[in-house]
Amino acid sequence: MKKKLLTIVFCMLQLAVFAQLSARDILKQKTEKDLQTIMATSPSLSGLMAVDLSSGESISINENVVFTQASAIKIPILMEVYKQAHEKKFALTDIKPLLPSNTVAGSGILNVMVDPVNLSIRNLCVLMIGLSDNSATNTLIELVGMKNVTNTMQSLGFSNTRLQRKMIDQPASLRNEENISTPAEAVRIMKLLYEGKFIDKSTSDEILSILMNNPVANSKIADGISANVKIAFKPGGMGGVSTEWAIVYLSNRPYAITIMENYKTSATPSNIISALSKRVFDYFSMMKATKYGVLIEN
Structure with a gap:
């Protein structure tokens, strides 16, 4: 009898709580x-x-x-480029050559270019985001510095958002050096x-x-x-x-x-x-x- 009474009271309390909830x-x-x-x-x-x-x-x-970010980490990279441009470390109109060391496969188009590639920093940003170009991304990572991307994120309060490797770096990935958030x-x-x-x-x-x-x-x-x-x-x-x-x-x-x-x-x-x-x-x-x-x- 006591157990049954407790069950009834519990149900009534649940109904009371539910009744207080708004439609939203x-x-x-x-x-x-x-x-x-x-x-x-x-x-x-x-x-x-x-x-x-x-x-x-x-x-x-x-x-x-914490999840591996793949190409979504390119947003923090883009932010770091604009931060350093704002600090006058370079201009977005400056021209950067595509180096063989930064040319990798995967998404994008720069890795199949035959003639020397020289693009403005702003255009490299557009390729990094619009075509998710990994070669453009690696060029920009080298420009701004990998640690600087992570440091900026941490200074903004994003302690779990970290750039820890370039694009298409399998050895780093095997070492669990992933780009995360x-x-x-x-x-x-x-x-x-x-x-x-x-x-x-x-x-x-x-x-x-x-x-x-x-x-x-x-x-x-x-x-x-x-x-x-x-x-x-x-x-x-x-x-x-x-x-x-x-x-x-x-x-x-x-x-x-x-x-x-x-x-x-x-x-x-x-x-x-x-x-x-x-x-x-x-x-x-x-x-x-x-x-x-x-x-x-x-």
């Missing part, structure tokens, strides 16, 4: 549960964080887990750029403009959002790893989102990032509604 609280709980369900369809490890850039509301799962830190980096707080608004905006000129076909996050919504992003991928950092310019509800996967195998579904992105996009789209759920298009 319930929608957020549902969204988080759905995201967990999507992740559970994969044997791999996934992490996600999304932050509403208007309200500061966030959704996160495994947000503090977490969903939480990557989102904060994107938020910093969106708010114009990296160096100054002009610099932050120029970095974002380079990210916005990426071909949308390369974005798995873009697969989960409406075609008319702009996105600034950089994906990354290598054996067992997929990552993407992005700002989704949803009208009146822009948000930063980072999604990361590792330990991927042939059994890992190819649409995890897209599916997670769609669920987050649907949630923030619903948050554009009034308190009582009336969606007014604008």
Whole structure:
């Protein structure tokens, strides 16, 4: 009898707590549960964080887990280039030759150029992001210094965001010298750029403009959002790893989102990032509604 009474009291308390939740609280709980369900369809490890850039509301799962970043680490490299240019260590218009020591395979086009390649630092940045060119990336890493990229990230409070090797360096990878970050830190980096707080608004905006000129076909996050919504992003991928950092310019509800996967195998579904992105996009789209759920298009 006593056990039955305790069960009734517990259920009543649960109902009382549930009754105090707002409709938006319930929608957020549902969204988080759905995201967990999507992740559970994969044997791999996934992490996600999304932050509403208007309200500061966030959704996160495994947000503090450290993931290998593949080409997404090129965003911190780009930031370091612009930082040193701002410090007058060089001009973005300066010309840099492509050296054989920095020419590697993988994504990009510079590695197949036959004649000597001499490009401005700004154009190397555009190639590093737009075509994810690894040879351009290695040239820029040599220019700014690998440790300086990590030091700048740490000075900004991103202690788990580290550049530890050049692109396509398998021996370094085997030594676990990977380029790393977490969903939480990557989102904060994107938020910093969106708010114009990296160096100054002009610099932050120029970095974002380079990210916005990426071909949308390369974005798995873009697969989960409406075609008319702009996105600034950089994906990354290598054996067992997929990552993407992005700002989704949803009208009146822009948000930063980072999604990361590792330990991927042939059994890992190819649409995890897209599916997670769609669920987050649907949630923030619903948050554009009034308190009582009336969606007014604008």
